Amino acid sequence: EPEVTQTPSHQVTQMGQEVILRCVPISNHLYFYWYRQILGQKVEFLVSFYNNEISEKSEIFDDQFSVERPDGSNFTLKIRSTKLEDSAMYFCASSEQGASTDTQYFGPGTRLTVL
C-alpha cells in the first residue's frame, strides 16, 4: 500500500540553524500538508499546498518557515533559523483531493530537537 515517507526520522540542531525536513507524498496525490505536534500537545496545522502554491497557512507558519516542491516527488519544509520552541514532531500529509472531501494520509514524522 502506498504511504507517505519522511526523512530524517530524527533531526537534532542548534538554535539559529536552518533545517530542511523532507517528505515524499503518495504519488498520485495533489494536496500536501505539514502539521506539527509539540510533545504532549495537539497536532497543529502549519500549511497546505496545492498546484505549487500555499493554499492556507496558520499563525505558526511565519516568515521563518517555507515550503517547496522542488521536483515531482519531494515536498520540503524549511525552518530558516530554528528556535527552542520549534522542537516538535513534524508530520507531512497528502491527499488526492482537498481536505474537505478526502482522507489525509500522514507520514511517520520527523522529530526535531532544537538545542
Place this chain on the structure above:
Amino acid sequence: SQQGEEDPQALSIQEGENATMNCSYKTSINNLQWYRQNSGRGLVHLILIRSNEREKHSGRLRVTLDTSKKSSSLLITASRAADTASYFCATANDYKLSFGAGTTVTVRA
C-alpha cells in the same frame, strides 16, 4: 475554531470490552476524520465520515455523526491490547484538518 474536542481524556478498559469516545466541535464541517496514534509514532487514519452521513462502520470501528449536536463518537468493539493508543478526531475544511487533544485508551490484558 472548528477544533474537535474529545471526551474522555483517558479511558482504561479490559480486553474484550467496548471503548467509546466522543468528539464535539464548534462550526459546520465538510467531514470528520478519526486517527489513531501509538506512542511517539505517526497518525494512522481510521475512518472518514462526511457531513451528510450519520453512521459508518469499518471492521470493529463504528463512527456516528450528529451535525445538529456538532458531535461524533467512535466505538471500538471487542477491544484488544493492540488498540492501546491515542485517538483523535479531526474536523476538515477546504485546506486543513483541525485536531482535538485526543483520548488515550489503555486496554488491559
